[in-house]
Amino acid sequence: MSFKKLIFLALFSVILIGGSIWLWRAYEARNGVVADEADPAASHDADHKNGGKHGPASGRHRGDKPVPVLVTVVVKADVPIIHSALGTAIPSAVVTVTSRVNGQLIQVAFKEGELVKQGQLLAKIDPKPFETALAQIQGQAVRNQALLKNSQIDLERFKTLQSQDSIASQQVDSQASLVQQYQGTVQADHASVENARLQLGYTNIIAPVSGRIGLRQVDSGNNITTTNPIAVINAIHPIHVVFTLPEDKITQLVQQTHTPGSHHKFKVEAWDKANNTRLANGFLTSIDNQIDTTSGTLKLKAEFSNEDNRLFPNQFINVRLYSDTIRNASVIPVNALQHGPDGSFVYKIVRDEKGDKVILQPVTVGHTTGEIAAITNGLAVNDQVVSSGIDKLKQNAKVKIKNPANAFDDKDEPGAEKKSRRPHGAGSPDQTHKRRSDAPA
Structure with missing residues (x-):
């Protein structure tokens, strides 16, 4: 290759590299990226020469831009201790309806799936x-009575x-002995008559308990015995719900229920599968008498x-057990x-001469329930957290702060509690709990 071609290629390479650098710097300036971000010392010198302010050439640091946030104010409230669990509804009694005598079934008097009352004719x-x-x-018996007379x-x-x-x-x-013999015979006849009447009465099969009856398991016209089931009745008034709680959450609960002279009843709520609608209060x-070693849980019944x-x-039921209440807790x-x-x-809001900023504030959590957390240490009333x-x-x-209406004004008195202005996502814990528990039943 000739010397001229080498010089030409060298000049072309220099022009190409220079153009690329120029285009890259133009792109950085257009997108607000600091061109000398890789060299903090150079950036500092440039700021110093510009009187401590960033000039157009240096751009603005994205880290200096305030982050938009929503804040909430710490309030005092009573926080219920709620244990959430999964449970299953079970009948208070399950009774299989059978005949007490053998014979031909001539009538089925119930409708499958309906509610029946105790004593109602079923078959x-x-x-x-x-x-x-x-x-x-x-x-x-009449003959023997005549002989006795x-x-x-x-x-x-x-x-x-x-x-x-x-x-x-x-x-x-x-x-006299013959009279006593006939007296015994008449007495036996009386018992036989009562037994025959009883057997006749058993031909009417009645509901032994109130509840919801299931599908019939035998049709009219069949000869049945005392071992043939006719239907099953589930007693559902009242109905029970069985659920489990981890063993580390029930120590205090067990102590409260087994305290001599204690008649306190713990409130239990039943919610639907989606946990959106309250179904019942109970x-x-x-409480079961032993912990399941395979799962580390204890069964409870409501x-x-x-x-x-x-x-x-x-x-399938979502269960909420209310065991206690934390009084005057700091709530977020x-x-x-x-x-x-x-x-x-939490990220706590603090103010200085340059504006609002956040600090990492360690806290001690007493209990969390639903949408609120009770803080026992680390926050005071009227503190603002993100x-x-x-x-x-x-x-x-x-x-x-994007919701200044919920923040404090400089005119507010120190320590004044903002109960009339609730921050985004927080409200009074009592109100929050009330909204959840007063959902349409």
């Missing part, structure tokens, strides 16, 4: 064989003759009157609470 067995048996026993008359006659010394005493004693009735029939056997929305390697913390826009924050980051 009927052909009563004719039992009526015949009753009549036969009653006839035998006749033996009693003979006994009285024998006693009269004995007083006249006309017959032997042995004959009188024999007649109370805790019993009772619900279920007057509106909103709970159904084997229905649960979405303002963050978790790090050193524990829980509730939205947290993902862009770090220690000492500048912020711009």
Whole structure:
């Protein structure tokens, strides 16, 4: 290759590299990126020459831009301690309806799936064989009653003759024994008659308990025995819900329920599968006597009157057990609470001469329930914490509060509690709980 071509290629390369650098710097200036960001010292010298201000050539640091956030004010409130669990509705009693006598089923008097009352006629067995048996026993009883009466008359006659010394005493004693024999026979006949009437009464199959009856398992016209099930009744007034709680959450609960003289009933709410609608209110009735070692949980049972029939056997239920209340707790929305390697913390708003910024404030959490968290240490009433826009924050980051109506004004008195102005996402915990518990039932 000639010397001229080498010089030409060198000049072309220089022009190409220079043009690329120029285009890149123009792109940085247009998008607000600091051209000398890679050299902090150079950037500092340029700022110093410009009187401490960024000139147009150097741009603005994106880290100096305030991050828009929503804040909430720490308030005092009573926070209920709620244990959430998954449960299953079960009947308070399950009864399989069967016949108590053998015979032909001639009538099924219930509608499948309906609510039945205790004593209601469910089915009927052909009563004719039992009526015949009753009549036969009653006839035998009448005969034996007549024999008894006749033996009693003979006994009285024998006693009269004995007083006249006309017959032997042995004959009188024999007649007295015969009277007692007939008395026993009549008494047995009376029991046989009652048993026959009872068997006849069993031809009417009635509901032993109130509840919802299931599908019939035998049709009319079949000969059935005492082992043939006719249907199953689930007692649902009241209905029970069985659920489990981890063993580390029930120590205090067990102590409260087993305290001598304690009659406190813990409130329990049943919510639907989506956890959006409250179905029923009830109370805790019993706690199992041992922990399941495979899951580390303990079974509990709650009772619900279920007057509106909103709970159904084997229905999946979200359970909320109210065990206690934390009085006068410092409350924040649960979405303002963050978790790090050193524990829980929040981004607390502080002010200086340059504006608002945030600091990482460690906190001690007493309990979280629903949408709120009760803080026992680290925050005071009227402190402001970030509730939205947290993902862009770090220690000492500048912020711009987007909901100033919920923040404090400089005119406000120190320590004044802002109960009339609730921040975004927070409200009074009592109001928050009320909205959740007063959902349409």
